[in-house]
Amino acid sequence: MKHQSDTALQQLLTRCVRAAGSAPSLHNSQPWWFRIDGDTVEVHADPARRLEVLDPSGRELMISVGAAVFTLRAAIRGAGRIPDFDVFPDPELPNLVARVRLGMPSPPSAMARALADAIPLRHTNRRPFHAAVVPADDLARLREAAAFEGAILTVAGAAGRTIIVGLGQAAEQRLRSHTGYRAELSHWTRPVTGRRDGIPATAIGPWDALERMPVRDFGLVNAPPVRRSEPFEAYPTIMILATGGDRPHDWVCAGQALQRVLLTATRAHLATTPISQPVEVPAIRELLSGPGSAHHAQMIIRLGYGEPAPVTPRRPLAEVLHEDQPR
Known part of the structure; x- marks a missing residue:
């Protein structure tokens, strides 16, 4: 029974990590990787994907990883669990940006469910927009x-x-x-x-x-x-x-x-x-x-308001979800 529970937990977190990988990032650089540890997902920055000319300080890299952290939180909440998270939880690991844990089960509110449902629909749109005024x-x-x-x-x-x-x-x-x-x-x-x-x-x-x-x-x-x-x-x-x-x-x-x-x-x-x-x-x-x-x-x-934007590619889960990544 415990094995089934652990498997279900792993599958849930894997789905949420996949969703987190759809977050926006500078030039779609996707500068992150994840690690699942029990009921917790570690979200790491990947400094090798920082844009050295545009982002010498790493500010935009951290903004991109922060977007992935929120996407992970939204996916977990949409799945009926309350996420608990810490930012920069270990001073010795500056690239460990966040730990996001599964909290108590709780039915998501309509807003939480809508945010989770919007994850695969959000795309950067670089096309002209209509003249309609935003309410x-x-x-x-x-x-x-x-x-x-x-x-x-x-x-x-x-x-x-x-x-x-x-x-x-x-x-x-x-x-x-x-x-x-x-x-x-x-x-x-x-x-x-x-x-x-x-x-x-x-x-x-x-x-x-x-x-x-x-x-x-x-x-x-x-x-x-x-x-x-x-x-x-x-x-x-x-x-x-x-x-x-x-x-x-x-x-x-x-x-x-x-x-x-x-x-x-x-x-x-x-x-x-x-x-x-x-x-x-x-x-x-x-x-x-x-x-x-x-x-x-x-x-x-x-x-x-504009016409739908094309989907940008995402790295496969095997590239961003690491089981035994050295720290």
Whole structure:
């Protein structure tokens, strides 16, 4: 009987780890691996998958792993168990980002079930959105989702939106001039047979005909032979996700909040695009945060209504679920 129980537990956690692997990450780098130990899942950062040019501090790596932590929590809750978790539980293991344990059985609420159901439906959408206005009630729910995870989400007004778009363009120009940027971009967009990470050509999206939207231009390298140009929405809905601190704990917090926001948006049939260029340039990130501000900008999110986005590939479970990984 105990063997059957252990097997069922292993199967449940394995399903939840598979779901966690669908979390968003910078350039779909999927910089994580997992280990199941009894009723606990360890979530580890994989520093070998950090983007050295764009992310020298590892901030975006931790945001990505934080998103995987929240996805794991949401999957466990949707399966009828209450997850209990610790962030950076062992000072001697800085790449052990979290331990997530199965708590008591409890039927999930309608919201918890909806978040879990949204996991396989969430995809980054780099295409133009429709002009329809996002309802205020939905924006309020997104702000509540971020606050639930200890982050701050603000909607940019007309003036703020113009500033953010301008800063995004400036950041993209600075990044393009950075030594190694194109090579790093090429590495994560290079077509390789059987590849299960990176950004495939199908997910790159069209050119912005007016070159105004701060969506990363993956077409700089390895672009499709003929890439169409389309006008993006004139008045995008843009939100800034921020945290009260700017240390690894805060970055993981930002990642968990980001994924809760993205899954909440998916529930509302909203398309989303996390935008990171403006927060990848320190001087521009400081302008976004506000000099002397107590809040630190971690990510920009564009959202609206759009056509379904293509699925990006995911590494097989055998690559991310390690049984005897050295620590």
